[in-house]
Amino acid sequence: MLTVLSAGPLTTVQDLGRPGRAAEGIGRSGACDRTSAALANRLLGNDAGAAVLEVTAGGLAVRAETGVWVALTGARCAGTPYGAPTWLPAGSTLRLGPPTTGLRSYLAVRGGIAAEPVLGSRSTDLLSGLGPAPLAVGDVLPVGTAGDWPGVDLAPVAQPVPGELVAAVRPGPRADWFADEVHRTLTTTAWEVTGDSNRVGLRLAGPVLERRRDGELASEGMVRGALQVPPSGQPVLFLADHPVTGGYPVIGYVADVDVDRCAQLAPGQTLRLRP
Structure with a gap:
């Protein structure tokens, strides 16, 4: 124990x-x-x-x-x-x-x-x-029952990045809610991770991502890695405890392998998204 x-x-x-x-x-x-x-x-x-x-x-x-x-x-x-x-x-x-x-x-x-x-x-x-x-x-x-020992005793793994992280992003299902120049802004901005971030998602601060369509969506399924844009225009990158559904447009998805790396970003660090 x-x-x-x-x-x-x-x-x-x-x-x-x-x-x-x-x-x-x-x-x-x-x-x-x-x-x-x-x-x-x-x-x-x-x-x-x-x-x-x-x-x-x-x-x-x-x-x-x-x-x-x-x-x-x-x-x-x-x-x-x-x-x-x-x-x-x-x-x-x-x-x-x-x-x-x-x-x-x-x-x-x-x-x-x-x-x-x-x-x-x-x-x-x-x-x-x-x-x-x-x-x-x-x-x-309490601690459970152990299995067999593995064949290695050291893992020389890469450390989380101390400064800016670059992650891959692909278009989301509501990419057409945003003009081409907004997509360029998304992928050319150094987005700052804010102190409001948690296990639900990373809140990113930077230029406002304005929609070119009015109205609201019916709730849609959400997944880890979704980049949702609320009315503030400041994107949220969903992490492990993301909601199951959401009504704001998803402009893109971060590659799943990069979501692990994004989860290591502390407030004040920056994230760049590359197509």
């Missing part, structure tokens, strides 16, 4: 989420940076769907009540073992400081976090309220 001594700004339990339930009004949720979460599990020989801790902006401190193996990926925190299995003896404490680059770190435990599943997933969905509550001081996290 692990006891939470400090939860930081936001720490949640995440796995692969609840795919295939959009028709029931239930979003997938799951880890914002799926690549980093999957890597942490692979390093420990966990099942791909094992639950990990998603730590936003550091600040997590946990005490091992029994000796456990852990692995940290995603945003790297100063002074913390990274990208390799690390033994945490019984009674010892692991503390994550602020990330040196990136925003979200993933802490896996050999055996996985054995929180109670809800609708087949242990993921915390902040928009719907499904899954375990965000971690709080005093929480005790």
Whole structure:
């Protein structure tokens, strides 16, 4: 078991989420940076769907009540073992400081976090309220049963970018709601990530993207990576806890592989979108 001594700004339990339930009004949720979460599990020989801790902006401190193996990926925190299995003896404490680059770190435990599943997933969905509550001081996290050890003990992975990120974007289903010059603005602007961003989506600040059509849409299905343009004209890039439906036009989609990288952008960083 692990006891939470400090939860930081936001720490949640995440796995692969609840795919295939959009028709029931239930979003997938799951880890914002799926690549980093999957890597942490692979390093420990966990099942791909094992639950990990998603730590936003550091600040997590946990005490091992029994000796456990852990692995940290995603945003790297100063002074913390990274990208390799690390033994945490019984009674010892692991503390994550602020990330040196990136925003979200993933802490896996050999055996996985054995929180109670809800609708087949242990993921915390902040928009719907499904899954375990965000971690709080005093929480005790049970650890599941471990599988076979993997064949590697170190992962030389790329770090989240410290400055501007470039991501690929393709036209969305309502691209025709915007003039050609607006599309050029979308793909030539350095969009700033605002402090209003969260697991639902990145709110981007820059030039106003004006529609060339009046009126509103009937609600349509939404997916991770959608770039929705609300009446403010400031686009929102949907992340893991995005709504299942939305009524604002989607001007484009960010390539799925790049959404993981976008999830590591901290407020104040910039994002450029390339066709």
